[in-house]
Amino acid sequence: MTPKLVFVTGKGGVGKTTVSLALALKGAREGAKVLCLSIQAPNSLPPYFQKSNLSLLDLEPKQSFEEYVVSQIRSRTLYRALFEHQLVQNFIEGTPGLSDLMIIGKIYSLQDQYDQIIVDAPATGHSLSLLKIAGIVSRAVRVGPLRSQAEAIDRLLHDPKKTSLVLVTLPEELPFQEACDLSDELRKLGYSIAAVCLNQTVLPPLDSEEKKEWDLLGQKEEAVFYPLRLEIARAERSTLYRKELKRQFSKIPLLELPFSYSQEFGLEEVEKFSEKIWNPSGKKD
Amino acid sequence: MESVWQKRLIICCGSGGVGKTTLAATLALEAAHRGKKAIVLTIDPAKRLASALGLRSFLKEPKQVPLRSAGTLHAMMLDTKQTFDHLIEKYISSPVKRKSILENRLYQQMSSLIAGSQEYMAIEKLYELAESSDFDFLVLDTPPSQHALDFLEAPQRMIRITSNSLLEWFLKPGLWTGKIGFGFLKKGTDRLLAVFDQLAGFSFLHELSEMLGLIAGLFGGFQKRAQVVYDLLRSDSVGFLLVTTPHREALKDSLQFYRKLEKLQFPFLGFLINRVIRSCGPSPMLAKATLSPGLFKKLQEVSSRYQLLAERDEEAVRWLKKEAGRGVFYQSIPLSSEEVTNLDGLERLTQLLPGAGR
Numbered sequence: 188m189t190p191k192l193v194f195v196t197g198k199g200g201v202g203k204t205t206v207s208l209a210l211a212l213k214g215a216r217e218g219a220k221v222l223c224l225s226i227q228a229p230n231s232l233p234p235y236f237q238k239s240n241l242s243l244l245d246l247e248p249k250q251s252f253e254e255y256v257v258s259q260i261r262s263r264t265l266y267r268a269l270f271e272h273q274l275v276q277n278f279i280e281g282t283p284g285l286s287d288l289m290i291i292g293k294i295y296s297l298q299d300q301y302d303q304i305i306v307d308a309p310a311t312g313h314s315l316s317l318l319k320i321a322g323i324v325s326r327a328v329r330v331g332p333l334r335s336q337a338e339a340i341d342r343l344l345h346d347p348k349k350t351s352l353v354l355v356t357l358p359e360e361l362p363f364q365e366a367c368d369l370s371d372e373l374r375k376l377g378y379s380i381a382a383v384c385l386n387q388t389v390l391p392p393l394d395s396e397e398k399k400e401w402d403l404l405g406q407k408e409e410a411v412f413y414p415l416r417l418e419i420a421r422a423e424r425s426t427l428y429r430k431e432l433k434r435q436f437s438k439i440p441l442l443e444l445p446f447s448y449s450q451e452f453g454l455e456e457v458e459k460f461s462e463k464i465w466n467p468s469g470k471k472d
Numbered sequence: 473m474e475s476v477w478q479k480r481l482i483i484c485c486g487s488g489g490v491g492k493t494t495l496a497a498t499l500a501l502e503a504a505h506r507g508k509k510a511i512v513l514t515i516d517p518a519k520r521l522a523s524a525l526g527l528r529s530f531l532k533e534p535k536q537v538p539l540r541s542a543g544t545l546h547a548m549m550l551d552t553k554q555t556f557d558h559l560i561e562k563y564i565s566s567p568v569k570r571k572s573i574l575e576n577r578l579y580q581q582m583s584s585l586i587a588g589s590q591e592y593m594a595i596e597k598l599y600e601l602a603e604s605s606d607f608d609f610l611v612l613d614t615p616p617s618q619h620a621l622d623f624l625e626a627p628q629r630m631i632r633i634t635s636n637s638l639l640e641w642f643l644k645p646g647l648w649t650g651k652i653g654f655g656f657l658k659k660g661t662d663r664l665l666a667v668f669d670q671l672a673g674f675s676f677l678h679e680l681s682e683m684l685g686l687i688a689g690l691f692g693g694f695q696k697r698a699q700v701v702y703d704l705l706r707s708d709s710v711g712f713l714l715v716t717t718p719h720r721e722a723l724k725d726s727l728q729f730y731r732k733l734e735k736l737q738f739p740f741l742g743f744l745i746n747r748v749i750r751s752c753g754p755s756p757m758l759a760k761a762t763l764s765p766g767l768f769k770k771l772q773e774v775s776s777r778y779q780l781l782a783e784r785d786e787e788a789v790r791w792l793k794k795e796a797g798r799g800v801f802y803q804s805i806p807l808s809s810e811e812v813t814n815l816d817g818l819e820r821l822t823q824l825l826p827g828a829g830r
Contacts, residue, residue: 192598200722201490259671278826310488327578333671360811362489364703392774397767411754414778420809 190351190381191298192343194306196314197355198365199245202386204353206444207307209461215241216461219302226290226309226317236457248286249464251293258296259332287320295340311369318344318378347379353442355384358421358428367435383404383436387446388425392418421446473803473826475741477506481602481704482611483734484744487725491746494812495715495805496524496613498821500545507542508609513597515550515615522549524814534601537815543687546607550597578680599701614802655769711741718748718788718804727795742801745789750806751782 195207204225211223215238222242225232232243257266297304308314321340328334344350352373356366370380392415395400401407407416432441444460476482476499484496492516500512511534514527525547526535534546557574564570573579598612704710712733716726726743733740756775760768793802805824812821 200717200719202488204721256671331671360813377618392770393767397770400764400767404762409754409759410750411756411759413750414773414775416809417749417778417807420775424811448780 190379191302192294192304192306192350193381194308194314194352196308196311196352196369197384198357198362199218199310201355201357201362202444203310203355204232204307205303205457205460206353206384208232208457209444210353211241211303211305212380212458212461213234214303214305220300220407222297222301222304222377224294224297224304225307232307233411246290246293246398248289251289251343252285255292255296262357265450267300284316284320284323287317288324291317291321291340292336297338298379313367315369315372315376319375319376342415345377350380351379353382353384355386356428356432357387358385358389358424363431366432370436371414380436380439380440382440383432384442384444385425385429385432386444388429388443389418389421389446391422397411473742473744473801474714475801476711477503479741480608480610480709481598481711482609482717482741483614483705483710483712485614485712485729487722487729488630490717490722492715492810493613494521494612494796494818494821495744495746496611497521497547498818498825499713500547500609500611501539501815501818502804502822502825503609503611504539504541504543504545509544509607510609510611511544511546511548511601511607512611512613513548513550513601514613521813521817534606551816555671599704671674707739708739710739712738713741713744715744716745716792717746718785720788722790723788728794730796730800740800741804743792745792745804747804747807748785748789748804749778749782751779751786 193201193210195210197203207225209222212220214221218240220240222244223232223236224244224246226246232245234243237243247416253266253270256270257263259383260266272280288405294304294306310315321344325337329336341387354366356362366383366469373380392400401419404412406412429441429443449454449456482496482499484492486492486501496514500510503510512525514525524722525537527547527549534548537545537547539545560570560573564573598610601607601610714726714730714733716722730740730743756768756772759771763771787805789802796802803826805821808820808824810817810820812818
């Protein structure tokens with residue numbers, strides 16, 4: 188069973204967008220009506236992924252704010268008159284947590300229109316504040332629709348049947364550490380983690396005979412061996428961090444995406460990934 | 473990239489996950505080898521790299537890294553967990569005022585959300601160390617952020633909101649007197665308040681205004697210091713570097729940041745393009761005689777795949793050069809097979825810098 192709302196997060200540069208798209212494609216292929224949503228930068232989701240039952244959306248805090256206020260006061264004219272003034276804009280921009288609240292509120296409001304929403308979430312720290320904001324607001328605001336809406340959002344995010352996270356990491360020390368720290372924090376806060384995804388793994392290029400020969404080889408530092416040296420080291424790190432992740436996350440499925448050697452990273456590539464993504468058993472362990 | 477060594481203060485910027493911390497430490501180490509009294513101010517390094525630099529915990533004082541070198545190397549980890557509480561303790565001298573902020577209900581709920589506290593701490597520390605004569609080469613590893621611009625923008629954004637007169641108006645809506653240019657507010661006052669009241673209750677708005685007003689006091693002093701630091705950052709002794717990888721998202725981010733730096737007239741030196749796959753120079757054929765047929769075949773296969781990756785990286789660097797233009801340097805740092813997790817690793821990296829052949 189896949190939760191309705193999936194946040195994909197991890198350290199900067201680990202491939203969150205790729206994993207998000209792969210998850211979205213997988214859902215769409217299985218017939219679900221899926222929305223893949225980015226809150227990182229405009230146009231970070233390539234438009235050619237758009238399909239009949241897969242929509243892409245870049246969320247923008249300011250626009251979400253407008254939509255929210257208009258939905259509440261039921262007048263765009265009034266909104267324009269009151270809120271589109273530089274002073275008010277400064278206030279909106281500077282009020283702590285407001286833009287996160289607008290984003291999470293927008294996501295909440297979209298849930299009825301889709302079977303599944305995949306959120307290409309920001310890097311670790313920012314993702315945490317995004318998840319926490321509704322709870323904070325529900326404690327900070329005492330009355331009014333803002334409070335009840337914040338409470339409803341917070342309930343949704345804490346419901347493991349409806350909301351879950353996918354942590355993306357690489358076979359490298361820093362992203363691995365960050366994934367571990369993040370998962371501790373998420374558990375403490377009561378969020379559920381659906382899977383950990385190890386991206387850019389490499390299979391050992393040499394069989395055992397060749398590896399023996401390689402280990403005995405004297406001039407490995409020479410430039411001619413540079414590619415093989417890199418590949419072997421990457422494969423060793425893949426093995427190491429796969430093991431570490433299995434140890435750290437013994438109760439959570441570990442998914443793997445192989446490193447892509449292709450020049451252009453396009454639809455075909457992600458399609459392939461999305462086929463593999465929930466079938467880690469089919470891969471060499 | 474010789475220009476780097478002429479400077480006193482190097483600011484390493486870049487988006488998350490590009491190896492910024494490691495390269496900042498490498499630059500400081502290389503400076504020490506060049507006889508300087510160097511220090512690297514870093515944020516949350518990988519555990520093994522931190523312990524290699526002797527940084528087991530957050531220290532108030534810089535820690536010397538034992539080296540056999542012409543110069544010296546110190547390292548210091550900035551505590552990114554520092555929150556606004558510390559700033560308030562430090563800069564609000566009136567105990568009554570301090571108490572009223574710390575006890576403000578909204579502040580207690582929301583202080584962790586106030587953007588930019590890490591950036592403030594980094595800037596504060598930098599200011600302090602730049603004033604001291606203990607060091608003549610400082611490298612600052614800026615806080616990681618999805619949008620690297622936050623480092624420069626967060627302080628100003630906060631200043632803008634806390635110092636604008638809308639706040640005063642919110643604080644004393646009854647006393648509000650019409651000023652030229654704010655006519656719309658006068659007309660809209662009641663309606664705007666009604667909207668807020670409808671959404672969250674007027675008391676919330678009032679509490680929010682009160683909290684922001686209290687924090688504004690803090691930023692009055694900060695604004696002055698920030699200005700001093702910003703002036704310092706524009707001086708001749710300073711150089712900005714952008715660390716990136718040859719991958720699309722990181723490059724796009726870097727270019728955007730570069731344009732921002734230019735616009736704000738910060739002295740930009742160049743790009744460090746990290747983890748570039750070197751074009752495989754010699755043909756695998758050269759090794760044919762020394763290898764078994766099986767291993768040779770693997771070498772050929774892997775080499776041809778990496779040749780494609782190297783071409784992709786080369787193309788990415790060309791694109792960056794074309795976009796960012798002349799007048800800045802572009803230094804590629806080749807991808808190493810080993811992760812840099814200790815001082816030896818940093819030493820290996822210094823060997824990859826130009827002119828490092830000591």
